[in-house]
Amino acid sequence: MTYKQIKWMILFIPTITVGIWEYVRHQFLLPYISMDLGNWLTPVLVYLVSVTLLNRLFHMLERIQQELQTERTANAALEAREHLAKELHDGIAQSVFLLSVKVDRLEFTSDQAKYDKDIFQIRKTVHEVNRYVRQAIANLRYAATEETMVLQKETLSEKVKQIAEEVLVPIEVEWSIPDELLTPKEKVELLASIREAVVNIQKHAQATKGWIKGELAVNRVGWNAQIIDNGIGFKGDLNQLGDSYGLLIMQERAKEMNWEFRIFSENGYSVVELRHLEANMDRQPG
Template identity: 55%
Template sequence: MYYKQIKWMILFIPTFTVAIWEYVRHQFLLPYISMDLGNWLTPVLVYVVSITLLTQLFRILEKIQKELEIERSEKAALEAREQLARELHDGIAQSLFLLSVKAEKLEKVRNENEHEQNILSIRKTIHEVNRYVRQAITNLRLDRDVSQSSTPISSTLVEQVHVMAKDVRTQINIHWELKDHQLDEKEKVELLACIREALINMNKYASATAASISAIGMSHSWKVTVKDNGKGFDGDPFAKKGKFGLRIMKERCNEMGWIMNMYREDRETIVEIHKGALT
């Protein structure tokens, strides 16, 4: 029996019961049952039908709902495993293979300048592997938090940003106006990765006491800003040796056609990522 059929039966059985009873009572039972007694028997009859038939239908309905919840949770777990496997393959496994190739190449290099470049390239690959691992752990933690929530709904962008903010020592104020439907799936993934990298850098180097994340705009033009009151930086942060995270973040933005800026203003470090021109 289907879910919709059960709902319609629950709605119509009491109605049809009363209709049939009233017809039979007025057509055949009036000589035997008085009007007052018939009026008293009507709710009793409805109660008996509800106890015998409707309770069984409610049990079937509850059973169907429980089966749907179990199926939904199993599907969510399967999707989480598939996502983790995809991240491990696309990110970590390929980077580790590349790392082994670079290490073998490094053993054969004799030129000192080329040797240093290879070391920097290996360090960059190690940083990427570290970032992939952090991203996979964050996704697993988000899946766990959502699955334990009393309302099992799919995680939104702002929910994922809140989860990332919990891993940072600094108190972060979040003001998020950007809607999920205004970005496609690739934009969501890349934007979250950039925000995560900005928070990691803030947590490791800034020693900030307060920070904020804001997002405004719509699908064709938006801006995401990460601010903190930390100690900041001198010079061009993307040109500093060993700052692979920032360079990778800028490369992500360039590949997506976004503009990324990082600067100091009013004793605050500001990371801006924007698409298009906000009017």
């Protein structure tokens, strides 16, 4: 029996039952059943039909709905696998192949300068593979729909606090950027950048304290996110990131998302800043 047939039967069975009962009662049972007794028997009859026949139909309806939900879940899982396979092929597999080619070339390189350059490229490719892996995982967690964010029931502020707790350095979080101001993809990229900056604090900054601050841009539509620490600061030209692969990846990510990316020192503190000042007015919370 189909879903549609069950629904129609649930609608019509009580009506048909009452109609048949009233016809039989008035045509054949009036000499034996009084009007008042017949009026009392009508709801009793409907109740008996409901707890017997209709109850079975409701169970059938629930079973069909569960099967549909299971099928939807299976389809969603299949789509997620296909998406992950595409991510692995387009990003990781190609990068690993490129990495193997560069390693093979090193065996025949006698030029030290070219050797150092190739080593730099290999290291960068490894970090890019790491980025692709993180991106693939993040894409599975944040399917590009707001529905997924709602189902997860975790705000961007909560995610940032989770990142802050991943390292040993105590990091305070001051976050006031509304979730509605960012798209799911922007949230993924922003969280990945914040995590990269926080890991750098743990690995390189020798800091005793850190801060993650996120706020709306002053008098403008957009937002400003800063990762601050009281560590040893950045060495060399801040405009030339050199072999700081994590920062290079952050810079590339910011460029792809059309964000402003800055690294600077201020009053003895090191600051990594991401800004977006051209957000859509319609997405700003009222």
